[in-house]
Amino acid sequence: MSTDYRPMWKELGLDLDAHDALLGVLGPLYQQTFMTQPNRPDGMKYFDFVMSEVHGLRIQELVEARKAGRKVVGAFCTFVPEEIVLALDGILVGLCAGAEFATGEAEKHLPRNTCALIKGAFGFALARVCPYVSASDVIVGENTCDGKKKSYEIFRDLVPRLHVMDIPQVKSPEGRALMRAEFARFVAFLEQITGRDMNVESLKRGIAAVNAKRAAMHRLARLRAADPAPISGLDGLLMNQVYFYDDPARFTGSVNAICDELEQRIARQEGVVRKGTPRILVSGCPMAVPNWKLPSIIEGTGAVIVGEESCVGERGTQALTDDTGRTVDELLDAIVDRYLKIDCAIFTPNDSRVEHILAMAGSLKADGVVHYGLQFCSPYQIEAGPVEKRLEKEGLPTLRIDTDYGQEDVGQIRTRVEAFIERLRG
Numbered sequence: 001m002s003t004d005y006r007p008m009w010k011e012l013g014l015d016l017d018a019h020d021a022l023l024g025v026l027g028p029l030y031q032q033t034f035m036t037q038p039n040r041p042d043g044m045k046y047f048d049f050v051m052s053e054v055h056g057l058r059i060q061e062l063v064e065a066r067k068a069g070r071k072v073v074g075a076f077c078t079f080v081p082e083e084i085v086l087a088l089d090g091i092l093v094g095l096c097a098g099a100e101f102a103t104g105e106a107e108k109h110l111p112r113n114t115c116a117l118i119k120g121a122f123g124f125a126l127a128r129v130c131p132y133v134s135a136s137d138v139i140v141g142e143n144t145c146d147g148k149k150k151s152y153e154i155f156r157d158l159v160p161r162l163h164v165m166d167i168p169q170v171k172s173p174e175g176r177a178l179m180r181a182e183f184a185r186f187v188a189f190l191e192q193i194t195g196r197d198m199n200v201e202s203l204k205r206g207i208a209a210v211n212a213k214r215a216a217m218h219r220l221a222r223l224r225a226a227d228p229a230p231i232s233g234l235d236g237l238l239m240n241q242v243y244f245y246d247d248p249a250r251f252t253g254s255v256n257a258i259c260d261e262l263e264q265r266i267a268r269q270e271g272v273v274r275k276g277t278p279r280i281l282v283s284g285c286p287m288a289v290p291n292w293k294l295p296s297i298i299e300g301t302g303a304v305i306v307g308e309e310s311c312v313g314e315r316g317t318q319a320l321t322d323d324t325g326r327t328v329d330e331l332l333d334a335i336v337d338r339y340l341k342i343d344c345a346i347f348t349p350n351d352s353r354v355e356h357i358l359a360m361a362g363s364l365k366a367d368g369v370v371h372y373g374l375q376f377c378s379p380y381q382i383e384a385g386p387v388e389k390r391l392e393k394e395g396l397p398t399l400r401i402d403t404d405y406g407q408e409d410v411g412q413i414r415t416r417v418e419a420f421i422e423r424l425r426g
């Protein structure tokens with residue numbers, strides 16, 4: 001970062017020393033994880049720039065937008081409909097929680113056996129190191145897993161404003177009606193805080209912006225099916241992570257620019273690895289910035305990740321919203337239909353998820369699946385067993401890794417991943 005953002009961070013109420021300590025770890029980690037990869041597409045320079053300015057320029061944009069009267073909405077989950085936020089001239093930003101920070105402080109509020117994602121969210125808020133939390137006018141919590149649902153009761157006191165959205169657990173007509181009512185309540189809430197009214201044109205604009213962003217990610221996913229892989233899994237994941245922070249139109253343009261470049265690479269049969277390199281589909285819990293541990297290990301063993309069945313990945317970006325409705329109600333119905341397709345493990349049953357994994361593995365020509373479960377995440381860790389059984393039955397080798405944000409188990413995971421890649425090679 002070339003500009004001195006410290007006055008802005010101070011004004012946002014950050015703890016400057018703790019924030020310096022965080023950036024002191026993140027910068028070198030990024031360099032070591034991403035900048036050492038060979039033969040990256042040129043277009044990744046944009047994402048390197050975004051990441052180098054993730055606490056700088058992007059936050060400055062949010063601060064300026066707020067001064068101009070726009071509202072910033074922070075969210076932890078892919079169930080929060082960005083279309084609605086954009087339709088009311090708001091800006092949606094993801095709150096990452098992909099690293100350990102102030103875990104001791106977080107554990108004063110939460111049991112130790114809470115997943116790292118929730119503890120990370122508390123740690124970042126308590127330590128005052130996340131400018132996205134500080135720059136948000138409101139944070140949306142969602143009643144998804146029990147951990148999040150109960151922790152929002154405590155989190156409410158740590159942030160200026162929290163709006164909790166109930167999310168159904170069953171994809172039934174009643175579940176759909178609940179989501180529809182909750183999205184309508186979200187519209188009313190945002191109308192009240194923005195002083196704007198939702199109308200057909202603004203909602204169509206919101207849908208178009210998010211559909212364009214998702215369509216660009218679908219295009220990227222199709223290109224990652226090529227062998228040799230034209231882009232690394234780490235860079236693919238990074239784009240999925242930046243999806244949650246960047247200005248939607250600028251992000252869409254940047255992804256499409258990379259896709260143009262990847263098409264040329266594919267035409268030249270050029271890749272980041274050799275043709276025939278073992279291809280892995282990662283499936284499971286979301287990997288928020290800067291959670292790059294497992295992909296680094298997998299690609300460090302000589303395999304390549306070709307897709308992410310994850311909320312920071314295809315589970316989050318799948319399916320476009322039908323934009324043909326002629327009234328706000330019809331468009332809201334279409335938004336609900338789209339969000340109900342998310343195969344999150346909080347749903348019971350959640351059979352469509354394993355079908356989605358199989359379909360992704362087929363279209364991406366994956367040789368195997370690495371299932372990633374965050375420790376103490378009951379929904380995904382419990383679902384991992386039946387998922388593994390079904391994938392193996394379909395002839396898709398599967399490795400289950402349960403881990404957290406710590407580095408203590410890196411050696412042990414590497415050994416297991418190496419053995420798995422050997423199995424795929426055999």
Ligand code: SF4
Nearest residue numbers: 076077078144311344
């Ligand atoms: S895994 Fe489920 S609860 Fe977590 S971000 Fe995704 S949709 Fe939300």
Ligand code: SF4
Nearest residue numbers: 115117145147285377
């Ligand atoms: S990783 Fe699992 S336990 Fe943690 S917030 Fe997501 S769904 Fe809940």
